[in-house]
């Protein structure tokens with residue numbers, strides 16, 4: 001394999017990995033928001049007690065590390081582009097502005113997942129142990145749903161920034 005092939009294949013593999021991680025992240029977070037609001041609410045007590053503690057922890061684990069891997073894959077891609085492929089990076093450019101906005105929103109979402117959504121989900125787990133639907137559970141479920149849905153909608157914005165970074169060269 002020539003040096004050129006190695007660099008371009010690496011770029012392709014990293015790029016695909018990055019897209020896939022990003023799309024899965026927003027899929028999982030949207031699903032989690034929906035599951036813990038509508039589905040958990042509609043279940044009867046026995047079903048809730050039986051299903052929620054068995055399903056949610058696997059999602060928590062997945063979501064937590066998926067968010068981190070998406071951010072890391074983005075930085076790896078950035079490193080590859082600038083250092084390995086040797087592209088120039090102009091700080092005061094539309095590319096830098098779009099990238100910075102995409103990165104900041106993603107990092108914000110990752111913090112929200114780690115420090116807001118997952119702690120709320122832990123509480124949901126605790127409160128569903130016995131299956132009853134209480135007022136406290138109701139309010140936590142809606143709060144968590146709100147954050148999960150806002151985060152998944154912001155995902156669309158991130159894609160617009162990421163894709164937009166390479167477009168509109170005249171800007």
Ligand code: HEM
Nearest residue numbers: 019022023071074075077078103106107158159162163166
């Ligand atoms: C901190 C987080 C992130 C960083 C550092 C990052 C970084 C990058 C970099 C360096 C590129 C290559 C741009 C280029 O070709 O010049 C890229 C592309 C891309 N990223 Fe991200 N990214 C992040 C989060 C995300 C997320 C959450 C998504 C959501 C789905 C995403 C979707 C994309 C897409 C679709 C492209 C392809 C753009 C194109 O082909 O024009 N990124 N990202």
